[in-house]
Amino acid sequence: MKKLFLIFMIIPVIGCQTNQKPDKDTVLKIIRKELNYPRTIDYDIFCSDPAHAKKLLDLKLDTAGMVTIQKTQKLKDIGSPLITFTKAAQPYLIKPTEKEKKVDIQKVKIAEETVSHIELGNSTESNGKKSIPVTYTVTSTNVTPFSVLMKRDFSKPIARSATLHFSDGKWKLMK
Template sequence: MKKIFTAFSLIGALLLTGCHSNTLDPEKVEQLLQEAKAYPKIVDYNVFCGDDVTVQKVQTNGLEKDGYVTAQVDHTSADIGQPLVRFTEKSTPYFLPTSDTAKSINVQKVKLADERLLAIDKITINAEGTRALVEYTTTMENLTPFVVMLDQEMKTKQTRETYFAKTDAGWEWEKKIIKTNGRKERE
């Protein structure tokens, strides 16, 4: 009788351990997002160097005054197709790989910040236990001088949502991030 009780206890413990490892908790969410290389990630911006609006932005926001760019305010029809904003050596640490197509139309991709996962705020699993909505917070770190190019101030903390699906192999990330700061927008 004692052997049967011990055997059932052992089987029960194994079942509980097996079920527990298949739950979606904050640690598992972080692990899955890191394995998918979702975070940390670089937040970038495309600088349209042949655009009058960009010339005004770099001047208004002090990038020219601070020595990151030079801006050609006065130009003629001969300048069409030429960059009106030129980067200085001081700005090169913030350059990101830019496609040849983008370069051909005077676009340079620059780094704005690093976005890192800060906290898992809430995990909501559907009634069937097959899908989960995860709400979490990220933080923006290492802001660069080019963050001033945004039309609005970059919040240092961002709220995000994403979904996970339970499969035979366990929980899997659906690889869609939803920005939820005031509105939902797929990333």
């Protein structure tokens, strides 16, 4: 009977020891959930703005067949969109909200970001709280022709860092 009692006392104590260093899969799940990975990088194009039309012309998105740009407007056409998107651009367009439609804003997909690699640092403890530094690598996939709108090299991965803290019986990401 005493042995049975000891077994039932040891199991809950062992089960509560969850503040040990989490494995990489657990950390990856936490990062994906807390930071919303994988995620889409988008860009707002103001279709009635001459500055946006000039930028698209300078980046040659019209010659790439993604947009059609109205270079001149008649007086009666002022306020109407200068930029329209071609059939080739359709897979990269994000459905606009009603508010965006009213002011002629079109979101375009630039790329998708995913977490590709995780490194866990050494855990530290201060004031009775455990924490672990985490370094993770973000890579861009499904890069679209609209990626030229952003001054970034999407072929290079980005190293980011965060810290995991153990509190309330679980690991939480501190951004």
